[in-house]
Amino acid sequence: MADQHTKIHPLKDKTENPQPTRPLVPKGSSFKSDNQGQPSSAMPSNVHVQNNPPSFPFMDLRRASKPKRSCWCRCICWTISLLILLLIILGFIVAVIYIVFQPKIPNYSVDNLRISDLRLNFDLSLYARFNVRITAYNPNKKIGIYYEKGSQLSVWYKSSKLCQGPIPKFYQGHQNRTKLDVALTGQSQYGNTLLSALQEAQQTGRIPLDLKINVPVRIELGNLKLKKVRIVGNCALIVDSLSTNSFISIKASTCKFNVKL
Known part of the structure; x- marks a missing residue:
């Protein structure tokens, strides 16, 4: 049967009729997310989402050092302000003495x-x-x-x-x-x-x-x-x-x- 031609059938593209897949969320349950990615109240009880970002030790140290720095800055500011106030008072006293007594060199x-x-x-x-x-x-x-x-x-x-x-x-x-x-x-x-x-x-x-x-x-x-x-x-x-x-x-x-x- 030499005159018989061999028929070649093209392979079907798998993307044309994709096979249905099993959903990750059980049928009948609802899942809703907002812009911040927070799960809705309908999320299954066996699914846990961590809202807080992971904390690192160096971040905790940086937070702990801020109050100390602010306290040190306040101490410096108070010291400088006190010195300026003392200088003003001293200058006022000298001015009063000069006006009242008018000192002159012998x-x-x-x-x-x-x-x-x-x-x-x-x-x-x-x-x-x-x-x-x-x-x-x-x-x-x-x-x-x-x-x-x-x-x-x-x-x-x-x-x-x-x-x-x-x-x-x-x-x-x-x-x-x-x-x-x-x-x-x-x-x-x-x-x-x-x-x-x-x-x-x-x-x-x-x-x-x-x-x-x-x-x-x-x-x-x-x-x-x-x-x-x-x-x-x-x-x-x-x-x-x-x-x-x-x-x-x-x-x-x-x-x-x-x-x-």
């Missing part, structure tokens, strides 16, 4: 200068003894000044200290002028060189000397005595001679003073 002037001794020692150091009269003036109307121990008055030639001595303790009242006689003594190294420089300057008739003042004082505001401060200053003098046992003429004097806390 000033000093050199009345005369006398050299009792100026000579070379055997060790070639220069011995000097000066007597200085100064006038201390308190220009304040409502402030008294207590001069304390530890004061120093010194005479310098350029960078060399010639002699020094203390200012005595005393109280200076309001708008008071007080004249002070201070004895100054001292020894300077390289006396031969220093004495030669002084004698050379004496030939010109203009010898530059510096009178430096460093005085600890207490300010009196009414019945209140404030903390100790220091009055420091410098008087640049020009004298005509360094002759001993005679008053020296002061040709020029320029003084500047300020207060150090």
Whole structure:
């Protein structure tokens, strides 16, 4: 039967007539979900859905650290606010004191200068003894000044200290002028060189000397005595001679003073 042709039948596509599958939810039950994926009340009792996302240890630590950080920030803010408030109060007090008392720095002037001794020692150091009269003036109307121990008055030639001595303790009242006689003594190294420089300057008739003042004082505001401060200053003098046992003429004097806390 050679003339018989073999018939080829095409395979049917399985997608054309899909086989019915068994539903996952039993027949007769309803299942409804909203946008958030929450199951309805009709879900079978044997189906459990976990609503809360899984928690991780590092998330718990991060949550626990937030209250500590906020507490620390509040402490810093309170501290800064307290400091600012204290500064404002202090500034207000200072402003009131300045307005009520109008404090002014006392000033000093050199009345005369006398050299009792100026000579070379055997060790070639220069011995000097000066007597200085100064006038201390308190220009304040409502402030008294207590001069304390530890004061120093010194005479310098350029960078060399010639002699020094203390200012005595005393109280200076309001708008008071007080004249002070201070004895100054001292020894300077390289006396031969220093004495030669002084004698050379004496030939010109203009010898530059510096009178430096460093005085600890207490300010009196009414019945209140404030903390100790220091009055420091410098008087640049020009004298005509360094002759001993005679008053020296002061040709020029320029003084500047300020207060150090």
